Amino acid sequence: MSDSMIRYVGLDVHKRVVEACFVDQAGKVVGRERFALNRQSLQRFATKILRPTDRAAMEATTNCWAVADALRPHVMRFVVSNPMATKAIAQAKVKTDKVDAHVLAQLLRCDFLPEVWQPDEATRRLRELTGRRSTLVGQRTAMRNRIHSVLAMRLIDAPLKLFNDEGLEWLRGVELDAQARLLVDSDLRQLDFLQKEIDALDQELANRGYANAHVKLLMTLPGVDVTTAEAMLAAWGDVMRFPDGDHAASYLGLVPSTKQSANHCYHGPITKRGNAQARWMLIEAAQHLDKQPGPLGHFFRRLCRKKNRNVAVVAGARKLAAIGWRMVVTSEPYRYAQPKTTETKLAKLRVKATGVRRRGGSGKGVKSTAKLPGGSRTIKPLAEALRVEGLPAPRPLSAGERRTVRAAGCTAFVAQIAAPQLVPRRGAGAEQRALAAEHAAAKSNGKPTGSSSLVRSHRHARD
Numbered sequence: 248m249s250d251s252m253i254r255y256v257g258l259d260v261h262k263r264v265v266e267a268c269f270v271d272q273a274g275k276v277v278g279r280e281r282f283a284l285n286r287q288s289l290q291r292f293a294t295k296i297l298r299p300t301d302r303a304a305m306e307a308t309t310n311c312w313a314v315a316d317a318l319r320p321h322v323m324r325f326v327v328s329n330p331m332a333t334k335a336i337a338q339a340k341v342k343t344d345k346v347d348a349h350v351l352a353q354l355l356r357c358d359f360l361p362e363v364w365q366p367d368e369a370t371r372r373l374r375e376l377t378g379r380r381s382t383l384v385g386q387r388t389a390m391r392n393r394i395h396s397v398l399a400m401r402l403i404d405a406p407l408k409l410f411n412d413e414g415l416e417w418l419r420g421v422e423l424d425a426q427a428r429l430l431v432d433s434d435l436r437q438l439d440f441l442q443k444e445i446d447a448l449d450q451e452l453a454n455r456g457y458a459n460a461h462v463k464l465l466m467t468l469p470g471v472d473v474t475t476a477e478a479m480l481a482a483w484g485d486v487m488r489f490p491d492g493d494h495a496a497s498y499l500g501l502v503p504s505t506k507q508s509a510n511h512c513y514h515g516p517i518t519k520r521g522n523a524q525a526r527w528m529l530i531e532a533a534q535h536l537d538k539q540p541g542p543l544g545h546f547f548r549r550l551c552r553k554k555n556r557n558v559a560v561v562a563g564a565r566k567l568a569a570i571g572w573r574m575v576v577t578s579e580p581y582r583y584a585q586p587k588t589t590e591t592k593l594a595k596l597r598v599k600a601t602g603v604r605r606r607g608g609s610g611k612g613v614k615s616t617a618k619l620p621g622g623s624r625t626i627k628p629l630a631e632a633l634r635v636e637g638l639p640a641p642r643p644l645s646a647g648e649r650r651t652v653r654a655a656g657c658t659a660f661v662a663q664i665a666a667p668q669l670v671p672r673r674g675a676g677a678e679q680r681a682l683a684a685e686h687a688a689a690k691s692n693g694k695p696t697g698s699s700s701l702v703r704s705h706r707h708a709r710d
Contacts (some may be wrong), residue, residue, distance in 0.1 A: 253271070254270065254271060254277065254278075255269070255270050255304075255306055256269055256303040256322070256353030257347075257348040257353070257354075259345075260306070260310070260313070261284065262310070264344075265283075265288075265314075265347060267281070268349045268352045272356070274356060281344075284310075284540065289317045291701070293321040301323060302325070303318060303324075303325050303355075303498070304352070304355040306327070306330040306333060306677065312366070315365065326364065327363050327365055328360045329361045329362070330414065331520070332361035335355070338370075338392065362561060370484040370485075372605070373455070374481040376448065377481045377524065377525075380445065380448045383444055383445050383598065387442070391632040394409070394435075397431055401424070405417075405418075419435070423434075441552070452473060452600040456473040456477055457596055460578070460637075461475045463638055464579070465479060468571055468574075469532070469585070472592060473534050478525040478528050479525050480524040483495060486576055492568070492569030492571075496572075497518070497520075497521075498520075499565055500517055500519040501517055501519075501527045502565065503516070503517055504517065516559060526564070529564040531565075536560075537551065539585075541572075541584075541660055542657055542699070543583065543653065545657060546655075547559050573674050579639065579642055582641040582644070586631075586632045589633070590635070606631070616648070625667055625669055644661070
């Protein structure tokens with residue numbers, strides 16, 4: 248097999264047609280082909296025209312992976328390039344299919360083609376599912392906005408929550424003119440259909456997520472549910488290809504753009520490169536970080552004091568991406584997750600995927616005793632809540648991380664989530680809340696916390 252047999256093939260792939268250009272090692276055009284894009288034409292092109300010594304390249308498009316799978320076994324190397332970085336084509340004065348195919352072949356010959364990572368079949372299928380769900384949710388939002396518009400044009404005050412059960416009942420019974428009723432009923436019928444399709448996709452994603460340990464690990468992050476976790480994994484694919492969490496966040500377009508010349512360096516808005524759906528879902532997850540008592544909440548609130556809230560939200564999303572990458576690589580859950588919230592999220596996923604519910608409380612034939620007057624509930628420590636759902640316990644904090652926790656003022660919170668918490672039931676009065684606080688203080692000081700002694704001491708103090 249001599250070097251003179253090597254050809255470089257540029258493929259300009261469209262929805263229905265493919266333009267191919269062949270150049271030799273000297274850069275001379277030695278052939279062109281144009282054929283319809285279907286399985287039969289691709290097979291004929293691969294078996295009759297291509298050679299095992301050829302190198303082929305195309306730009307990333309909607310159907311690029313199907314074309315790549317069909318042609319890759321018939322060539323020595325197949326490259327899918329990043330169209331955002333192929334400036335020789337994007338900025339060409341004369342831009343035709345033949346010119347684009349020729350430029351691709353020449354860039355491949357000179358090894359100047361910016362290559363993209365080629366996802367495996369499982370990643371492509373997950374991307375397809377998460378992308379479809381995102382599209383349906385966008386359509387549902389558009390229909391809801393149309394209903395709001397119809398009501399606003401008629402100066403009708405709608406309930407604050409219009410699309411829960413009570414709001415929908417109000418919407419179906421509110422007095423409207425004939426045309427408004429026609430429009431609203433039309434959108435309601437479409438909403439019902441869309442919701443069924445979204446529910447079906449959610450069920451499929453829940454089944455896949457419950458079987459994937461990485462999804463359950465990412466769900467321990469604050470604000471991240473099963474759909475957000477799967478969107479992150481679908482966008483990343485093989486996480487081991489990123490050297491660190493900063494590169495993983497950059498892949499989602501969550502890092503500032505940088506322009507540098509000589510001694511001047513300017514950092515502007517985020518790049519917004521990569522998967523827009525995963526980036527948007529992480530930003531939505533970061534909206535509630537101000538309510539988090541751990542280090543992430545401290546970071547968010549500190550940044551809010553210096554920057555605009557939207558800047559803090561995007562920075563929080565970048566933190567979530569970097570931490571999430573680290574969790575997947577090390578197979579470790581989030582160390583500062585709130586036990587009750589995390590347990591609830593993972594239990595909902597389990598019930599949705601398997602239908603299995605775990606019964607709590609005392610066993611059959613065992614009489615339960617009240618730990619606090621008026622009733623109480625015990626929140627498991629984080630390690631126990633994770634163990635119940637089949638996840639590993641968080642690793643001990645390193646010396647540097649302990650210093651960071653102290654600087655953030657989160658030492659008490661870290662100690663709290665590592666031990667069981669006794670809290671009064673919802674609606675309990677001040678007496679029960681005070682007794683629960685006394686129980687927590689006694690436990691942190693290493694004193695006995697038997698329920699009967701605490702109840703007696705509290706009654707004695709009250710009397």
